[in-house]
Amino acid sequence: MVELIEAWLYRPNFIAFVILFLWGLYITVVHHNLVKKLIGLYLVQTSVIFFLVTTSAKSGATVPVLTSVTNPGGAEMYVNPLPHVLTLTAIVVQVATLGVSLALVSAIYRKFGSLHEAEILNRLE
Amino acid sequence: MTYHLPALVFLVPFVTAIGLPLIALRDERRCRPVALAALSVMAALSLMSLGSVLNQGEIRYAFSGWAPPVGIEWVADEIASIMVVAASLLALVSLLYSSPFPTQTLQGRSVPYYSILLLLVSGLSGVIYAGDLFNIFVFLEIVALSAYSLVAVPGGRALVSAFRYLIMGALGASFYLLGVAYFYSATGTLNIADLAQRTPGLLESKAVIGGLLFMFIGLGIKMALMPLHAWLPDAYTDAPDTASPILAALLTKVALLVWVRILFWVIGSGDSEQPVVVFSLVWVLGALASVSGVILALSHTDLKRIFAYGGIAHVGLVLIGVGQGSHTGLTAGLFYIINDAVMQCALFLLAGVLVHQYKARTLDDLKSVNIRSSWVGGAFVVVALSMIGLPPTGGFFGKWYIVLSAVENRNYFALVAIIVTTLLTLAYFARVLERMFRSAPKSPQVPDTPLSFRASVAALAAAIMGLGLWSDHIVSVLLEATRGLGR
Numbered sequence: 001m002v003e004l005i006e007a008w009l010y011r012p013n014f015i016a017f018v019i020l021f022l023w024g025l026y027i028t029v030v031h032h033n034l035v036k037k038l039i040g041l042y043l044v045q046t047s048v049i050f051f052l053v054t055t056s057a058k059s060g061a062t063v064p065v066l067t068s069v070t071n072p073g074g075a076e077m078y079v080n081p082l083p084h085v086l087t088l089t090a091i092v093v094q095v096a097t098l099g100v101s102l103a104l105v106s107a108i109y110r111k112f113g114s115l116h117e118a119e120i121l122n123r124l125e
Numbered sequence: 126m127t128y129h130l131p132a133l134v135f136l137v138p139f140v141t142a143i144g145l146p147l148i149a150l151r152d153e154r155r156c157r158p159v160a161l162a163a164l165s166v167m168a169a170l171s172l173m174s175l176g177s178v179l180n181q182g183e184i185r186y187a188f189s190g191w192a193p194p195v196g197i198e199w200v201a202d203e204i205a206s207i208m209v210v211a212a213s214l215l216a217l218v219s220l221l222y223s224s225p226f227p228t229q230t231l232q233g234r235s236v237p238y239y240s241i242l243l244l245l246v247s248g249l250s251g252v253i254y255a256g257d258l259f260n261i262f263v264f265l266e267i268v269a270l271s272a273y274s275l276v277a278v279p280g281g282r283a284l285v286s287a288f289r290y291l292i293m294g295a296l297g298a299s300f301y302l303l304g305v306a307y308f309y310s311a312t313g314t315l316n317i318a319d320l321a322q323r324t325p326g327l328l329e330s331k332a333v334i335g336g337l338l339f340m341f342i343g344l345g346i347k348m349a350l351m352p353l354h355a356w357l358p359d360a361y362t363d364a365p366d367t368a369s370p371i372l373a374a375l376l377t378k379v380a381l382l383v384w385v386r387i388l389f390w391v392i393g394s395g396d397s398e399q400p401v402v403v404f405s406l407v408w409v410l411g412a413l414a415s416v417s418g419v420i421l422a423l424s425h426t427d428l429k430r431i432f433a434y435g436g437i438a439h440v441g442l443v444l445i446g447v448g449q450g451s452h453t454g455l456t457a458g459l460f461y462i463i464n465d466a467v468m469q470c471a472l473f474l475l476a477g478v479l480v481h482q483y484k485a486r487t488l489d490d491l492k493s494v495n496i497r498s499s500w501v502g503g504a505f506v507v508v509a510l511s512m513i514g515l516p517p518t519g520g521f522f523g524k525w526y527i528v529l530s531a532v533e534n535r536n537y538f539a540l541v542a543i544i545v546t547t548l549l550t551l552a553y554f555a556r557v558l559e560r561m562f563r564s565a566p567k568s569p570q571v572p573d574t575p576l577s578f579r580a581s582v583a584a585l586a587a588a589i590m591g592l593g594l595w596s597d598h599i600v601s602v603l604l605e606a607t608r609g610l611g612r
Contacts (some may be wrong), residue, residue, distance in 0.1 A: 016304045021303075028292060037292060044299045048306065055310045088258055090302060093358070098297050100270055104277055104291060110283045124282055 013054040013074045020047035028057070032117040034105050049087050056083035130174035131186045131201040134209060135250045137167045140241035149236050156239040157224070164220055168213040171217060171250075179602070185256070194316040198256035203458060204608035207599075208253045208382060211463050214588075215374045215470045216246045220450035221472050222581035223367035226481060227465055231278070238278060242368065245271035249392040252379045258305045259313040261383055262298065265347065272376055276364045283363035290356040293346055297353075301343030307336030320391045321564045328392065337403060340387060349437050350444070351414035358425075358433040366477035368372055369429065374470035377440055380460050385447055385462075389455055389610045401450070408448025412542035414441030419549035423556070425490045428479065431553060432472040435512060438546055439465045443537050446527035452611040456603045457526030463599075464511070464519040471508045471585035475501065478578050482571050491560040498574040504582035506559065509554045511589045514547050519592025526600065 008015060020043055027040025056079050064078040107114065114118045141163035149155045177183060183202040187193055201209075220242070231238055248267035253259045275296065277287035311332035312323045327333045343354070349357040361373050388407070418438030422431050443465065446458035478501055479485045483494040498501045511520030524543065531539040567609055592599065 025296070028296065034288065041292060041295050044296060048299050048303050051303065052306045052309075055306065083306075086309075089259070089263060093263065093298070097266070097291070097298075098269055100273055101288070101291050101295070102287045104273070104284060106289060107277065107280070111281060111284060119286060124285065 009043065013057070014051075017047050017051040017054070020044075020045070020050065031096070034108065034115045034117065034120075041101070042098060045090075045097070050091050052083045052087050052090065056080040065107050127174070127177040127181070128184060128186065130170060130177065131184055131199050131254050132188075134167055134170045134174060135247050137170065138163050138243040138250075139247035142240045142247060145240045145243065146236050149239075153233070153235050153439070156235045157220075160243055161217075161220055163290050164213065164217045164246065167250075168210070168217050171206070171209045171213045174201055175210050178203055178206045179423070186254075189483065194319040197260060198316060199254040200256040200317070201254055203602055204382075205253050205305065207463065207602070208379075209250050211466055212229050212249045212253065212375055212379075213246065215466060216242075216249075218301040218581050218584055219367075219370040219374070219470060219474060221577055222370070222477070224577045225575040226367050234278070238275075241271045241274050244372070245275065245371070246373070247377075249375050249379055253382060256317050258308060258317065258320070258387075259315045262302055262305060265301070265380070265383070266298055268376065268379065268563055269298065269347070272360075272372055275368045275372065276360045278365045278368065279363065283365075286356075286359035286363040290360040292316050293353070293356040297343045297346030299343070299485075300339050300346070304336040304338070304340030304343060306505050307332045307339060311336065317386065317390050324392050333392075337387070337392065341384065341403075341406075341416070342379045344384045344387075344581035345410075347360070348377045348384065348440055350410060350440060351417055351437065354414075354418075354437050357437060358430050361433040361436075361473070362427060362429045366480055370470045370473040370477065373433070373436060373473045374466045377436065378466045381440060381443055382459075385455070385458060388447065389607070393450070393610060404450040406448075408445050408536070408539055411441040411444025411448055412539055414438065415445065415546040416441075416542055416549075419546050419553065423549060424551045426484060428476045428491070428557070429473065429486070432469070432555065433477060435550065435553070436469050437463070439468075439512075442524070442527060442543065442546060446530055447542060449530040449534050449536060449539070451530050451533060452604070452607060453526060455607050455611045456600060457523065457530050458594070459603050459607070460526060460600055461523035462525040464589075465469055467585060467588050467592065468508055468511050468520060470583065471504065471589065472512070474581060474585065475508065478574070478582065482574060482578070488556065488560050491557070492563065493565050494569070494571070495565050496561055497571070498579070498583055500574055500579040502562070503584040506558070507586040507589055509558060511593075513551045513554055517590065517593045519589050519596065522593055522596035522600070 024040045024043030024047060027043065028037050031037055031040065052069050058079050061077060061079045064081040066072050108120065109115055114120055141159060145156060145159060148159055160403045174184070178201055183200065186199040186201065188197040245268055247273060248264050251264035252261055252268060255264055273287050273291045275282050276290060305315065308320065311327055311330050312320055314320055314323060324333060346353045361369055364372055415438045418434050418441055422434035422438065425434065427429050443458045443461050446454045446461060448454070485494055507518065511518035512518045515522040524547070528540065528543055531543065
């Protein structure tokens with residue numbers, strides 16, 4: 001048990017990820033306001049992206065740009081660039097999702113005059 | 126030329142989708158013919174690529190010449206090619222069928238509508254071809270974003286359904302991406318062929334197990350696996366009648382295909398012991414989904430909703446086959462995915478015809494009309510036989526192989542689940558057919574069924590019969606393509 005807690009404390013980034021992810025999930029599930037649901041969703045997506053980025057971090061390493069052609073040095077000198085690239089694409093996907101969802105929310109507001117889930121469901125009956 | 130076919134299959138609808146606003150700038154009526162042409166070209170190209178794959182073996186397409194695992198790879202093996210042919214032909218048929226629907230419902234939005242429809246189809250082909258986990262994520266999101274917008278087209282109630290679908294779908298995508306991140310940190314690669322080399326030694330690793338479960342949750346939402354299915358009935362019921370056939374046919378099936386790929390091509394391909402626990406989880410959840418899906422189908426009266434729950438039950442059936450972990454089970458699952466895509470497309474297409482011709486949305490509406498068209502009635506009977514699983518339709522042979530794989534494993538619980546599902550499917554179709562063919566005394570006169578309705582329902586009924594009559598050939602191709610996978 002002690003080792004487990006110690007292992008967690010050595011990885012504060014993972015703790016931060018878990019807190020952000022669960023917080024976002026909680027907001028998405030519990031809140032009745034559609035925009036607040038989107039904020040929770042945004043937190044969930046961002047926490048996953050944050051997790052991806054932190055997996056590439058390495059102490060004492062630098063940006064993956066060759067400092068010299070003749071003596072490039074080993075792989076341990078550079079951080080892994082691939083998670084950053086994946087993150088860029090994931091951010092694009094996230095922005096697109098947010099765009100579509102905000103368009104839907106504004107259409108719902110124009111149609112039903114409310115952003116509260118219960119009121120909208122009432123008007124659907 | 127043949128080497129570039131997979132990329133071309135994707136690019137034709139994709140480029141058309143982006144160019145459509147320019148082409149139809151002056152005249153909105155150009156949208157439909159252009160979309161039809163793009164999908165026809167795509168179908169022809171996918172047939173060509175299937176032919177070349179069957180004759181000369183699989184095509185592994187490396188984008189801009191960067192060799193995998195560094196570059197992005199697309200794999201057009203037999204399974205992917207067959208799926209893409211099915212997807213493009215079903216998209217073509219459901220676009221052909223939609224012509225008698227009044228265009229006023231789109232209210233000047235036909236350019237975005239057809240654009241998004243083409244984007245959806247190109248995204249589907251991307252998911253099927255993609256050879257690495259992250260690419261699959263991106264294409265799944267293209268498909269999902271197009272699907273959210275398509276569901277919302279009618280406005281009103283559909284907006285709320287689309288929003289619900291979006292929340293669920295985006296959460297599913299996040300879970301899937303998290304699983305991919307776990308896999309990447311454990312193995313250092315995303316390419317499926319490369320992962321297959323590295324994962325067998327890592328099956329004890331908690332990162333791989335966790336990643337697998339997160340991916341299963343994410344894909345489970347996308348494939349509407351039973352406890353995660355809540356978005357599907359609303360979304361399919363409220364989606365426009367013109368778009369629901371293509372959505373129902375392929376949205377859940379591609380997620381299923383991705384899960385099958387991960388189960389067998391990534392973690393089940395090594396010589397080491399297979400992770401039996403994962404397979405047991407898959408078939409138990411599949412059995413639960415199939416039985417509860419048909420029970421829910423029995424409890425509803427809206428036609429589209431009944432068919433949607435039938436689709437949820439069939440996802441469970443595929444998972445029962447796949448979860449046996451055997452070669453037969455894998456083949457059975459893949460064959461049933463194809464069958465189910467055709468059947469779901471046909472069911473929602475017929476539901477659309479019933480709404481358009483007879484204004485019948487519920488079982489009670491069906492009671493008060495007489496279905497005079499033998500095309501509609503005949504096609505409905507064929508689809509019903511296939512959904513229930515009676516010979517000589519494709520559904521029977523699909524179910525037969527799933528039963529066979531369960532019996533081979535002496536898995537009698539799965540067998541009971543399949544039998545219960547079959548009987549209850551018979552029950553809910555009996556409810557529909559009884560009301561459909563009872564003669565109504567004062568039924569309103571309806572105009573003749575338009576040619577495009579007759580042609581499309583006939584094509585799909587013929588496809589279902591064809592999948593049954595030529596099931597031998599298709600299954601032997603699938604058996605050959607999956608040689609060496611599974612226990």
